Amino acid sequence: MKMITENNLFLIQNQAILLIPSLPPLSSSSSQMGFKALISLAFLALLSFHVNSQSCNLYEGSWIFDESFPLYNSSICPHLRREFDCQKYGRPDKNYLNYRWQPSSCNIPRFDGKEFLRMWSNKKIMFVGDSLSLNQWQSLLCMLHSAAPNSIKTPSGDTVAISSITFEDYNVTVMYYRTPFLVDIITENEGRVLNLDSIQAGKQWLQANLLIFNTWHWWLRSGQYQPWDFIQDGNKMLKDMDRTVAFSKALTTWAKWVDSSVNPNTTKIFYQGVSPSHYHGSDWNESSTKSCAGETEPFMGSRYPGGPIPQEDIVKSILKTISKPVSLLDITSLSQLRKDAHPSSYNGIHLRLDCSHWCVPGLPDVWNSLMYATLVS
Numbered sequence: 001m002k003m004i005t006e007n008n009l010f011l012i013q014n015q016a017i018l019l020i021p022s023l024p025p026l027s028s029s030s031s032q033m034g035f036k037a038l039i040s041l042a043f044l045a046l047l048s049f050h051v052n053s054q055s056c057n058l059y060e061g062s063w064i065f066d067e068s069f070p071l072y073n074s075s076i077c078p079h080l081r082r083e084f085d086c087q088k089y090g091r092p093d094k095n096y097l098n099y100r101w102q103p104s105s106c107n108i109p110r111f112d113g114k115e116f117l118r119m120w121s122n123k124k125i126m127f128v129g130d131s132l133s134l135n136q137w138q139s140l141l142c143m144l145h146s147a148a149p150n151s152i153k154t155p156s157g158d159t160v161a162i163s164s165i166t167f168e169d170y171n172v173t174v175m176y177y178r179t180p181f182l183v184d185i186i187t188e189n190e191g192r193v194l195n196l197d198s199i200q201a202g203k204q205w206l207q208a209n210l211l212i213f214n215t216w217h218w219w220l221r222s223g224q225y226q227p228w229d230f231i232q233d234g235n236k237m238l239k240d241m242d243r244t245v246a247f248s249k250a251l252t253t254w255a256k257w258v259d260s261s262v263n264p265n266t267t268k269i270f271y272q273g274v275s276p277s278h279y280h281g282s283d284w285n286e287s288s289t290k291s292c293a294g295e296t297e298p299f300m301g302s303r304y305p306g307g308p309i310p311q312e313d314i315v316k317s318i319l320k321t322i323s324k325p326v327s328l329l330d331i332t333s334l335s336q337l338r339k340d341a342h343p344s345s346y347n348g349i350h351l352r353l354d355c356s357h358w359c360v361p362g363l364p365d366v367w368n369s370l371m372y373a374t375l376v377s
Helices: 016-022 029-055 113-119 131-145 243-261 310-319 332-336 363-376
Strands: 061-065 099-103 124-129 151-153 162-167 172-178 184-188 191-195 210-213 230-233 236-238 268-272 327-329
Touching: 099 363, 113 131, 113 363, 124 131, 131 151, 131 162, 131 172, 131 210, 131 268, 131 363, 230 243, 243 310, 268 363, 310 327, 327 363
Parallel strands: 124 172, 124 210, 191 230, 210 268, 268 327
Antiparallel strands: 061 099, 151 162, 162 172, 184 191, 230 236
């Protein structure tokens, strides 16, 4: 008999009734009545969660301190890069590891790595985007490694953009494809051209059965940190343009690619919402000299004092134009509350303050847990 626990209640909602006939006979009628009562309560809880999950907004809620977190120890995750490994590189506080996201009107299932791997057995998962996609990919690798440590780095062929790990016991391959803009940068006579209408790399993405996309942070880069010399917008070759407008045009190109190229019968798609940064305290009504450095607690409650990020609305608006199913990981607001969860200076890179990415374990584990909750529902 499979024990009914908090961890697997959600996952067995379609099996709960089937468990009862296979139970051994109980020795006393009182025990039998007590057990039936327990099963009834469990089934009602399952039914309640199933009903609530249809109307529950997973992304409205608050952060709750929970000593049962984190889900794993970073010291035993062989896949973790130094820039996210805050504990290894000297972060002295640990409370940031113990917060879980609690939606206001329902609960979410605790992440079950083995169940996730069973769901995607013999399949491929790919994160596509910039270093925030890398951040979430690293988190999922560690979450899965804690459940199934038998994994190997797999060859990526001729495509240097792909990093790949296979969990051998389940034959699940989890990949990261680096493309900060989703659209292509093409070397032409004029130099490096960011083409807002071109997604040649999309052929590589179609090998995956689960795709998680993201872009935004690199659209603000300039000077030596800008990886292109010109922007091509239709027939126009521009030295520069409004970056938010360029972002919107590129995301529209990606949306058209989804509709024209993705088969929803074989591939599920998520889009990772805009991940916030915490470099300027003035963004949350504190001194402009403040940043994520030294922050050890999240904002309490469900409202970020600095207000929304405008690009959020652009993402939501463009996703609505896609006819194929795409699930939004609407992580912006809940992540804004976590000014404490960045690597800050504990990233293995001297003299660099990082208030853009996130410690692992940490906030990206919640992003993956919300993706998991969406998949199992």
